[in-house]
Amino acid sequence: MKWTSAVALSSLIFCCAACRPGISSGMARETSYTVGPGEPITHIRDLVGHWTGRSSCEQRLLDITLDIVLSNSDHIEGTLKYSSVFKNVGFPMGIYRLHGVFNNGNLNMIGDNAHDWISKPDEAQTIKNLSGRINSTTYRGQLVECQQTFTLTRRPATMAIMPPKDSSIWHTRFR
Numbered sequence: 468m469k470w471t472s473a474v475a476l477s478s479l480i481f482c483c484a485a486c487r488p489g490i491s492s493g494m495a496r497e498t499s500y501t502v503g504p505g506e507p508i509t510h511i512r513d514l515v516g517h518w519t520g521r522s523s524c525e526q527r528l529l530d531i532t533l534d535i536v537l538s539n540s541d542h543i544e545g546t547l548k549y550s551s552v553f554k555n556v557g558f559p560m561g562i563y564r565l566h567g568v569f570n571n572g573n574l575n576m577i578g579d580n581a582h583d584w585i586s587k588p589d590e591a592q593t594i595k596n597l598s599g600r601i602n603s604t605t606y607r608g609q610l611v612e613c614q615q616t617f618t619l620t621r622r623p624a625t626m627a628i629m630p631p632k633d634s635s636i637w638h639t640r641f642r
Contacts, residue, residue, distance in 0.1 A: 502603040511543055511569050513603060521552065522610050522617035524595060528552040533576070533597070533606070533619055535567065543567030545576055546585065547597075559588030565597070574601045574608075 502513050518533040532548045545565040551558035564583040565576035578594035597617065599608015606619040 504604050506603050507572055508569075508601055508603055511537060511541065514543060514567070514569060514574065514601065517622045518606055518619035519622055520606075520617060520619035522613070523615050524610055524613035527556075527558055531617060531619060533565075543569060543574075543576075547576070547578075547595075549595075560586065561588045561592055562586040563594050565594075569601075572600055572602070574599060574606065 502508060508514060514535050515537060516535055518535065520531055522529055522531055528551070529549045530552050533545050535543065535545045538544050543566065545567060546562060547565055548560065548562045550560040562585040563578050564585060565578045568575045568577070574597070576597040578596060580594045583594060593612060595613055596611040597606075597608055598611055599606055599617070601607075604621050606617075606621075608617060609615065610617055
């Protein structure tokens with residue numbers, strides 16, 4: 468069997484934040500944003516994406532990842548993951564769901580401490596809501612309960628290369 472560029476292209480799978488499992492209780496729709504870098508967002512479909520950044524809370528510097536999707540009924544949903552920037556301090560990672568309200572460039576992401584935890588590190592942890600201004604590349608605001616600012620930056624969708632079904636071709640062509 469001859470290896471062709473068509474086979475190579477067919478083995479590429481593009482993944483986006485809107486397709487990440489566990490983000491939504493319903494099926495998430497893939498959407499692509501239609502505004503340029505740094506431009507205002509006017510439609511909720513342009514919120515969809517993978518956003519990363521840092522903030523501090525409870526005297527800890529945190530890495531934050533927020534994946535925003537739209538549910539089938541056009542509700543804004545997200546999954547927020549946080550962990551310590553300093554991996555050796557023993558601060559556990561937490562993951563929870565948020566529900567969004569968007570109006571004129573302002574995005575509030577709100578969670579319910581009793582129901583929205585996916586991975587709660589300990590009983591003392593509480594959900595931190597986000598409130599701020601968002602454009603096509605940056606979400607800046609406040610972690611409300613911490614009274615600390617955050618800045619998140621949209622990251623491009625990731626690309627995964629999947630090997631062809633015949634793994635011997637993969638080993639001979641890509642090693």
